[in-house]
Amino acid sequence: MSRLPDSPDLSDEIDRDERLPMTTQERRLVLTSSIGTIFQWYDFFLYGAMASVIARQFFTSLEPGAAFILTLLAFAAGFVVRPVGAVIFGHLGDRIGRKQTFLATVLLMGISTVLVALLPTYSTAGVFAPIALVALRMLQGLALGGEYGGAVIYVAEHAPQHQRGAYTGWIQTTATIGLLLSLLVVLGVRTALGEAAFADWGWRVPFGLSALMLSLSLWLRLSLTESPAFRRMQQEGRGSKAPLAECFGQWKNLRVIVLALFGLVAGQAVIWYTGQFYALFFLTGVLKVEASTATWLMTVALLITLPLFVGFGMLSDRVGRKPIIMTGLLLACLGLQPLYHALTHFANPALAEAQQKVRIVVRADPATCSFQANPLATDTSFSSACDIAKRTLAQLSASYHNEAVAPGTPTEVRIGETVLQPPEGILIDDGSRFDQDSLLEISHFRKEVLPDALAAAGYPAKADPARLSHAGVVLVLVALMVLVAMVYGPLGAALVEMFPTRIRYTAMSLPYHLGNGWFGGLLPSIAFGMSAQDGSMYHGLWFPIAVAGLTFAVGMAFIRETKDVDIYAKFLYWHPNRLGR
Incomplete structure (x- = not known):
């Protein structure tokens, strides 16, 4: 059985049933796609990594607690517009191709991030400063709305038939690596400059470094070729002239988009953000662990669990996408509350007592x-x-x-x-x-x-470093991130397999960014607000538990297994038996 031909002539049937080692060309393709996407996630997550500093620089006129909530809402603004980016760039990806859309998203993200480094603060520009900040966050969200779908589709459409989970698993690592990179850069700059200089002007440096990453990303992506599935579709004249109309104007397609959102993505999104972003907020903002200590603990946990995204992707090639994702959702519903109580016990035992x-x-x-x-x-x-x-x-x-x-x-x-x-x-x-x-x-x-x-009464003003159990905190964070890897590792392949090539970019990007942009991106703000209103610092966890529970119920009832779907030839058009009636 032959590998994918390098020639643009794709008229022959592509047989992808082989389980051969990756070629040099395929490794380069996955690496190039992944690096560009890592830099995009880095740009997007920098804001969250410096939330407390941004609150002081751009929302100084507000009471501290309200300033932090508004900072989280500004952070969430980038998530809210991600579905809009998914629609805009998804349409372009289905009409003009994956590669050109790739280049547009990375350019928009890089420029928006560099401009944040140049923004005046509230003390010098008044209300213009937070308005401009939110505007740039929204541009970042638009860019990311087109980035993920393009990256995972591009890799999936190059992957062998029964190794799609393994190949796309590398793309699934990019969000975590981007978060990890943002934390490490912020920690390194903060340590090198000192806390006073970092709070004054040094916070601009991590954003400014994005200019270098933008240059590298553009150089890498210019070397990519168009995906074989898209080229074949163009050669056969089967491309969609109106992807948006096909996605949202035909119930057979819209139904699957809705199922993908509520049967897969919404639950994955809240688990991802509860296991990574909200955990960091909880350590520093609620448990009062020193910021650099919390960052190092999070970094160790991320490094330990990073291979699991590819591992669960590979496992899904054997046992299926649905069993792994549904198991992760169920375990999260049962485990989030006890895991966060355990996090308090290990990070701030005096508070727990x-x-x-x-x-x-x-x-x-x-x-x-x-x-x-x-x-x-x-x-x-x-x-x-x-x-x-x-x-x-x-x-x-x-x-x-x-x-x-x-x-x-x-x-x-x-x-x-x-x-x-x-x-x-x-x-x-x-x-x-x-x-x-x-x-x-x-x-x-x-x-x-x-x-x-x-x-x-024994309530500590902050976590005591001498009593903090580093191993215990890392163990809890690892447990949370195992849940993240279970629901996220196989997700990219599952979403690609749910939609036909002609509308795939638009159709899969929208539920992904609705779920991760609205359910996931708003989670820190919603959870923080729920806890502030109720009084219990654990009350906000009921939001991700409820969403994950709903997704588990919908997924078990309506989502069918997709790992054996042929995305190359048979499903250039909608196939009524793919997900059942």
Whole structure:
């Protein structure tokens, strides 16, 4: 059996049933596609790796907790527009080819990232700074919306029939490698320059380095040739003249797009972001682990689990895509809560012990309590005793329970047997600022009274490095990332196999970026907001658990196995028996 011919004449049937070692040309193809995609993920994830610094540089006018929430929402803006990028670049990929679309996405991503390095901050440009930042994040999201689908399709359409999971598994590693690269670059620059210089101007350096990566990516991608499946489709005149109309105007295609979203991608997305991004946020923002320590622990876990993406891709070539992905979804539903409790136990054992021994309750009239996840909040937005108590407890990473009392009853914070009454704020003038005496009283409560009471009850202000179990934290992170690899490793091959060549770029990109852009990208903001409102720092985990559970149910009921689908010839047009009725 012969390998894929180098000649553009693809009129003969392509037989891909062989299980031969990869040729030099195929290894180069996978490597070139993967490197370009790694750099795109690096550019996109830099923002998340420096969320706390960006909050100080671009949202300084807001109260710290609200600034962090708005920073997460700005981070999420790039995810929200990813489906738009999937539609735009998917249409181009199905009309003009995979290679040209590849070049456009990498160029847009690189330029957008370099411009972030040149942005003025809020202190020099005022409100223009965060607006420009969000605009560039959205351009990054558009670029990424076209990147992933092109990369995984390009590799899959070159892969042998029964090694597609193994080949695309390399593309599935790129998101994790991009995250890892962004963490290492940020850590290296932060260490080399020192914390003060990094916070002042050094945060620009990782974004500026993207110019070098852009140059390398363009050089690599210019050497690529068009995919054989697309060339054959063009030669036979079977290309789609209106991919968008075929995808969304025909129910047989739209149905599979919806099934791919809710039966595969949505659950994969929330598990990926819970296992990697939200875990890092949780370590630093909630458990108060020092940022560099958390980054190193995350780096070790990423390095340990990185081969699993290819491993589960290879395994899916033998046992199927569906069994591995569904097992990962089910294990995540059962395991996320206990794993995050274990993360607290190993990273900040004093906090875990205090939560078990001392119960914190906020007793207040619900009518006096505001929505705690308000991203536009300022210091005067939370002026009631209930708001002051909840906001301070959340900032101190102290989980609490809510207890409603009758109207007119004073708000109380009960820390074990200790009872505190937070002060009421008094707004003056036009209601935009506190009375001076009230402000002093509130500040005293926030900075001394409540922290002292928590300390007396055993609640730590930050994680104690001497008690932090490095091995334990890495073990929990590895367990989370095994779940990530199970649902993500075989996914690329599964999505490629669900759609015909003529609309594949558009049809598979949209559910992928809807799932990862909206369900996954919004996860840190939604989870953080849910926890801030409820009081429990674990409450936000119910969002990924619910989404993963829904995806498991839909996937088990409606998604069929695709590993033996021939994507080269038989399915240039829709085949009604591929996924059943």
